[in-house]
Amino acid sequence: xxxxxxxxxxxxxxxxAIVSLNCTYSNSAFQYFMWYRQYSRKGPELLxxxxxxxxxxxxxxxxxxxxxxxxxxxxxxxxxPSDSATYLCAMSAAGAGSYQLTFGKGTKLSVxx
Amino acid sequence: xxxxSQKPSRDICQRGTSLTIQCQVDSQVTMMxxxxxxxxxxxxxxxxxNQGSEATYESGFVIDKFPISRPNLTFSTxxxxxxxxxxxxxxxxxxxxxxxxxEQYFGPGTRLTVT
Numbered sequence: 001x002x003x004x005x006x007x008x009x010x011x012x013x014x015x016x017a018i019v020s021l022n023c024t025y026s027n028s029a030f031q032y033f034m035w036y037r038q039y040s041r042k043g044p045e046l047l048x049x050x051x052x053x054x055x056x057x058x059x060x061x062x063x064x065x066x067x068x069x070x071x072x073x074x075x076x077x078x079x080x081p082s083d084s085a086t087y088l089c090a091m092s093a094a095g096a097g098s099y100q101l102t103f104g105k106g107t108k109l110s111v112x113x
Numbered sequence: 114x115x116x117x118s119q120k121p122s123r124d125i126c127q128r129g130t131s132l133t134i135q136c137q138v139d140s141q142v143t144m145m146x147x148x149x150x151x152x153x154x155x156x157x158x159x160x161x162x163n164q165g166s167e168a169t170y171e172s173g174f175v176i177d178k179f180p181i182s183r184p185n186l187t188f189s190t191x192x193x194x195x196x197x198x199x200x201x202x203x204x205x206x207x208x209x210x211x212x213x214x215x216e217q218y219f220g221p222g223t224r225l226t227v228t
Contacts, residue, residue: 003156004155008153011176032215034216034217036219041222041224042221042222043117043205043219043220043221043222044156044219045219046216046217046218049214049216088156090156092215099144099146099154099161099209099215099217100158100171101215101217103155103156103157104155105153105154105155106155
């Protein structure tokens with residue numbers, strides 16, 4: 001079993017839809033959870049950063065962490081064509097060497113006008 | 114956050130040659146990292162670039178193949194040595210801007226093709 005599983009998609013939705021992106025993980029030591037957005041031929045851009053369980057909202061984006069289920073989600077409300085990108089989840093454990101991020105493979109999202 | 118630039122943005126190289134990739138940050142940072150992103154694969158950490166000392170390599174990566182320099186707190190280089198087609202990938206540098214946060218920010222990447 002891989003440490004981080006992420007459905008690669010592709011996921012195609014109409015403009016204005018609510019998008020749900022998910023990752024599951026196996027390492028219970030993970031406490032820091034991140035979502036990155038990567039446009040084609042660009043570097044990953046940090047979107048959301050959360051610590052431990054709970055929700056965090058930033059504009060149209062909501063990150064949710066359920067540590068009991070080892071499951072994290074990113075919700076995008078009122079999706080726009082500019083949201084079309086690959087979304088990567090990443091996570092890290094606390095403690096020495098915790099800078100090491102473990103990434104999912106990414107989900108490719110297309111928002112159709 | 115931090116503004117990170119990489120040079121070159123892309124290159125096509127012949128088998129057996131070496132390429133050095135530069136990473137420049139607009140502010141001093143404590144931690145700098147090098148990643149590889151292969152098609153259809155997760156980002157994989159190659160090494161941590163340590164200022165003033167040897168880089169710390171992850172399992173599967175060695176200094177002879179991927180020598181790294183970090184002469185100061187804003188600059189690092191990664192060399193891909195004796196290249197083969199299997200080294201074709203996107204190489205990314207990232208930085209951690211705060212010692213109390215594990216947020217990492219990435220450069221735009223260098224797209225390398227080895228023929």
